[in-house]
Amino acid sequence: MSSSLPIWLPLAHLQNALKPARFGAQAAAKSHTAAKTNCAASLKYNCYLVRADTHTTSSAPLKPIEPLNLTQYGNEFAEKKELKTRLKWSSVYEAGKFYDHQGAHSWYYYVYGQPKGKSEGKKKNKAVSKACGRDVYGDSAVIRSGPGGDPTPENFTSGVLAKVLAFYESNSSSAVFAERERNRMSSKTDSLWTHLQPPTGSTTSIRSKYIIGSDGARSTVRSLSPITFSGSQTSHHFIRIDAIVSTNMPLARSGVVGIESASHGSVLWACLDHHITRIGFALPPALWAQKAAQLTQDDVVAEAKQALQPFTLEFERVDWWTAYSVAQRLASTYRARQRVLVAGDAAHTHSSAAAQGMNTGIHDAVNLSWKLAGCIKGWFKEGVLDSYSRERRGIAEKIIEQDTIVATLTAGEVPERYRDDPGFERSKVLSEIYERNQALNSGIGVSYPADDCTIVVDDHDRTSKLMVSPGERAPDVLVQRPGIRLPIRLHTLFKNVNKFCLILMCGNPADTAASLKAWQEYLDGPSSHTHYQADLFQHLTIMKMPNEHSSVVEKLGIDDDFGPAFFDVDGSAHERYGVRDDEVVVFILRPDGTLGYSCALQDVNAIIRYFEGFLRVERRSREESEKSEVKDLGDRSTGEVDVQIPTGHIE
Numbered sequence: 207m208s209s210s211l212p213i214w215l216p217l218a219h220l221q222n223a224l225k226p227a228r229f230g231a232q233a234a235a236k237s238h239t240a241a242k243t244n245c246a247a248s249l250k251y252n253c254y255l256v257r258a259d260t261h262t263t264s265s266a267p268l269k270p271i272e273p274l275n276l277t278q279y280g281n282e283f284a285e286k287k288e289l290k291t292r293l294k295w296s297s298v299y300e301a302g303k304f305y306d307h308q309g310a311h312s313w314y315y316y317v318y319g320q321p322k323g324k325s326e327g328k329k330k331n332k333a334v335s336k337a338c339g340r341d342v343y344g345d346s347a348v349i350r351s352g353p354g355g356d357p358t359p360e361n362f363t364s365g366v367l368a369k370v371l372a373f374y375e376s377n378s379s380s381a382v383f384a385e386r387e388r389n390r391m392s393s394k395t396d397s398l399w400t401h402l403q404p405p406t407g408s409t410t411s412i413r414s415k416y417i418i419g420s421d422g423a424r425s426t427v428r429s430l431s432p433i434t435f436s437g438s439q440t441s442h443h444f445i446r447i448d449a450i451v452s453t454n455m456p457l458a459r460s461g462v463v464g465i466e467s468a469s470h471g472s473v474l475w476a477c478l479d480h481h482i483t484r485i486g487f488a489l490p491p492a493l494w495a496q497k498a499a500q501l502t503q504d505d506v507v508a509e510a511k512q513a514l515q516p517f518t519l520e521f522e523r524v525d526w527w528t529a530y531s532v533a534q535r536l537a538s539t540y541r542a543r544q545r546v547l548v549a550g551d552a553a554h555t556h557s558s559a560a561a562q563g564m565n566t567g568i569h570d571a572v573n574l575s576w577k578l579a580g581c582i583k584g585w586f587k588e589g590v591l592d593s594y595s596r597e598r599r600g601i602a603e604k605i606i607e608q609d610t611i612v613a614t615l616t617a618g619e620v621p622e623r624y625r626d627d628p629g630f631e632r633s634k635v636l637s638e639i640y641e642r643n644q645a646l647n648s649g650i651g652v653s654y655p656a657d658d659c660t661i662v663v664d665d666h667d668r669t670s671k672l673m674v675s676p677g678e679r680a681p682d683v684l685v686q687r688p689g690i691r692l693p694i695r696l697h698t699l700f701k702n703v704n705k706f707c708l709i710l711m712c713g714n715p716a717d718t719a720a721s722l723k724a725w726q727e728y729l730d731g732p733s734s735h736t737h738y739q740a741d742l743f744q745h746l747t748i749m750k751m752p753n754e755h756s757s758v759v760e761k762l763g764i765d766d767d768f769g770p771a772f773f774d775v776d777g778s779a780h781e782r783y784g785v786r787d788d789e790v791v792v793f794i795l796r797p798d799g800t801l802g803y804s805c806a807l808q809d810v811n812a813i814i815r816y817f818e819g820f821l822r823v824e825r826r827s828r829e830e831s832e833k834s835e836v837k838d839l840g841d842r843s844t845g846e847v848d849v850q851i852p853t854g855h856i857e
Contacts, residue, residue, distance in 0.1 A: 251362050252279040253349045255293075256371075258329040271364045274347060286318065289347050295320050301346060302338025305386040307373035315370070318347040333371045339379030398545050415582055416545045418574075420567070423533070425552035431542045437535030437555070437606070442617040443489040444557060445506050446474075447527040450481050455517040458483075466633055470513035471618030482525060486558075487513040488617040489529065501529050532557040532613050534606045540570075540595035547594070549574055554602035556609035559616045560640070560647050566605060569649060570598050576704045576797035585740045589659045590820050597654040601646075608643055612636065653678045653800075659820050660796055662803045672791065673784035676803055680709075680795050683779035685772035686753045696779070699770070700744055700795065706802070707795040708735075710747045710768050711785045719763050721790040721807040728810040729768075735817050737825040745769025750780045750787055 255272045274292070278284035286298040301319040317334055319342055328344035335342045350362045374382075400417055402410040419427025428435060457463070458475075465473040467487065474486030489509060497505060506527050511519045537553045550567030574594050580586035614621045615636045624630045645651020654677040656663045661677045674681055684693040700707040710725065712718050728734055735743060747758070747768040755761050758771040774780055777787075785791045790807045794816065805812040 251275050253285075253347055254362075254364060254367055256331065256334055256346050256348055256367075258331045258344050258346075271367060273364070276349070279349070285349065289318055293345070293347070297321055301334070301342045302340055304337045304339070304370075304374070304379055305382060306370045307377075313370075314351045316349045316351065317342065318349070320344055333374075337371055337374040337379055339383065398543075416547060416578065418578075419546070419548040419552040420550045420571075421552055423535075423551045423555045425548060427546065428537065428548050428552050431546045431548075433540075433542045433546070433548060434538040435535050436538065437533060440532045440534065440613060441491060442532040442557070442613055443491070443494045443529060444532060444559075444616070445485075445487055445489050445509065445527065445529050446558070447485045447506060447510055447524060448478065448482050449485070449524045449527075450522045451483050451485075452520045452522065453514065453517055455514065455519075464633065464636070465514065467513045467515075467618070469618075470509065472616045472632070472636060473513050485510050485513075503527060532617075534609055534613075536599070536602055536606055540599055541592065544588075547574065547578075549598075553598070554606065556606050557613040557616065559612045560605070560608060560643070562605050562609070562647060565647075565649065566602065569601070569652065572702070572798050573598050576702075579704055580742075583740070585742065585821060585823050587659075587820050587822050589657075593654075593657050593659055593661075596657060600655070601652055604646060608639065608646070612639060615639075650679060660802050661800070662816055662819070671784055672804060673782060674793075674801055674804075676801050678801055680793065680799055680801050681782050683774075683782050685748055685774055685779055687772060688753065688755070688758055691753050691775075694772075696746075697799070699746060699772070700799075702797060702799070703744075704797050705742055705744045706797060707744050707746060708769075709793040709795065710745065710790065711750075711774075711780055711783060711793065712747060712762070712790045713750050713780065713785060713787045715749055715751070715762050717788040718790045722762055724807055724810065725768065725790065725792075728813070732825070733814045734825075735813065738817070738821060738823050739826055740821075740823045742821075747771040748774050748779055750774045750777050750785075 251273050253274045253276045255274045257270045257272070259270075274289075276285055276288055278288045289295065290298050297320065298318050299321050301317045303314065303316050306313040306315065315337070317338055319331075319334075331342045331344060331346050334346045334348070348367060350367075397413050397415055398417065400412045400414065402412065404410070417427060419425045419431070421427055425435075455465075455475075459477050462474075462476045465475055467473050469490060471488035474484065476484040476486075478484055487510065489506075493505070493509065494501075503524060506529065507521050507524065510521075533555050534557075535555045537548050540549070540553050541547050549570040551563070553570065554566065556562065577586065577590050577594055581588065581591045611621045611623070615632055618632070620630060620632070624635065640647070653675075654661055656677060663676050680697075682695050682697045685696055685699075686693060696709075712722060715722060729736055745768050747762070747770070749758075749761065749771060751761070751773060753773040753775050762768070762771070780787070783791070783793065792805055792807065792813060793801060794803045794813070796802045803813075803816045
């Protein structure tokens with residue numbers, strides 16, 4: 207996709223970083239090296255020696271161009287060694303490379319010659335220099351590499367090479383190379399191009415697997431994608447001020463309060479650190495219509511004083527202030543064209559009345575980060591990344607639905623649904639809405655619907671009624687470490703490090719020994735999730751019993767423990783999760799702390815099916831898992847971000 211995104215890094219820094227690589231040629235050379243081997247057997251000639259005194263015209267044949275068929279064609283190091291021997295060169299280096307004149311997916315040429323010091327005193331090879339876009343001296347060996355998808359390449363003849371060299375008599379090598387590389391990369395389904403145009407300087411092109419539009423409500427990324435941004439612009443305009451103030455209002459430093467103002471709606475008064483107070487209120491429509499963009503700090507200070515009447519308000523220092531118009535808009539999807547994503551204000555806008563602007567954006571980032579990382583590394587199927595839009599857009603819908611009422615109340619107006627209510631009280635309704643949506647606004651009550659991918663609801667009868675369902679945030683409970691009788695919060699034990707956490711709640715081990723043995727057999731078996739070739743899992747075990755034994759293995763009655771073990775001394779953790787004393791339940795938490803699946807150990811195959819539903823990595827045998835460290839699948843990673851600073855025009 208093309209864009210006019212502002213570039214944030216200084217262009218000079220990018221240019222310096224790119225000096226060793228010419229238009230991403232190193233990445234292209236790797237793919238063409240493999241193509242050489244594929245087409246080697248089909249070529250009658252694979253190399254020609256272009257003499258330095260060769261002259262080119264579109265009508266006259268090129269002389270002298272001599273066939274130099276290589277027996278070691280297809281191996282760069284062997285090619286150089288053979289050239290060095292046959293041509294009696296003391297050393298060989300790659301002088302340049304160029305495409306032919308037929309397109310990005312046709313032929314590619316490598317030029318080998320003698321290093322500059324070895325070719326001193328020799329004539330400039332004009333034909334090869336124009337094709338490479340740099341000065342090349344002395345005789346040059348030109349080797350052709352075929353397109354990887356063509357098993358029967360056209361014969362490489364001196365006439366074909368003559369046409370290619372003649373093409374560069376009237377075409378800029380750098381411009382052709384940039385265009386061919388861009389077209390070749392753009393045709394790939396596993397990457398996209400973004401073109402950046404700074405206020406001054408050349409266009410910069412970046413190739414990446416994904417682009418994330420987190421560039422605010424006026425997102426350029428979103429506007430250049432198929433994603434629409436529907437909703438409405440309200441007539442409300444809010445002010446926020448951080449300042450050190452003095453006032454005769456009672457309890458001025460008591461926390462967060464709401465003050466009803468006849469002229470400025472519901473006034474926010476929040477005590478911050480270092481004696482700072484945040485004041486928020488609705489700007490009268492008449493003042494906004496009069497000044498709008500010309501609004502000054504003196505204006506908002508004067509309005510704040512009026513909003514707090516009949517109390518006095520004096521400003522000692524203003525640290526920050528802002529004025530903004532309220533719009534409630536929602537992106538049609540958070541993912542488009544597979545590789546364009548949006549988050550934060552680029553995906554949803556609403557007022558700050560419920561403090562959901564940055565909070566919701568951070569939740570977007572947490573939800574997206576582990577899914578995107580797993581897909582880039584080749585761990586997850588595409589459905590995992592699709593779930594980002596479904597889950598987070600649904601939450602934004604709820605927040606905007608709430609904000610349409612809250613913003614109207616905060617502005618001092620009556621929402622449409624309450625206009626016929628004779629008992630309407632603005633402060634009462636506002637308090638009820640905040641109380642009703644407390645779990646949503648804090649994030650603790652955010653839940654996602656089942657998607658049969660990373661959130662799966664079991665459809666068979668349970669041995670107990672669990673108190674937490676898949677899609678909900680895992681409850682935080684208190685447990686104790688072995689031998690240390692101090693409570694510790696469960697959520698501090700599994701960090702957000704892009705891993706699934708399997709919590710084994712095993713009741714009283716004396717009553718659940720048989721189930722624990724089945725769990726051990728599952729872990730030892732070939733289908734265990736621990737054998738996946740990805741570092742994706744962490745484990746915790748919680749036992750319902752007094753913290754009187756330091757040997758966890760002895761209490762569990764197994765050969766090895768199931769990750770770090772903790773004691774649920776008073777049974778509150780098992781009760782909160784709904785697990786009985788005589789059963790063992792596995793809770794699988796996603797990397798974002800959301801419960802993805804849970805099941806009793808009567809059916810360990812359910813765990814196998816759960817992970818097979820979205821993981822695409824293969825399993826190792828237990829022996830292989832024990833012998834080798836888990837590594838990322840390098841062949842499925844991006845491994846690079848190509849940045850190009852072309853000299854010519856990019857469309």
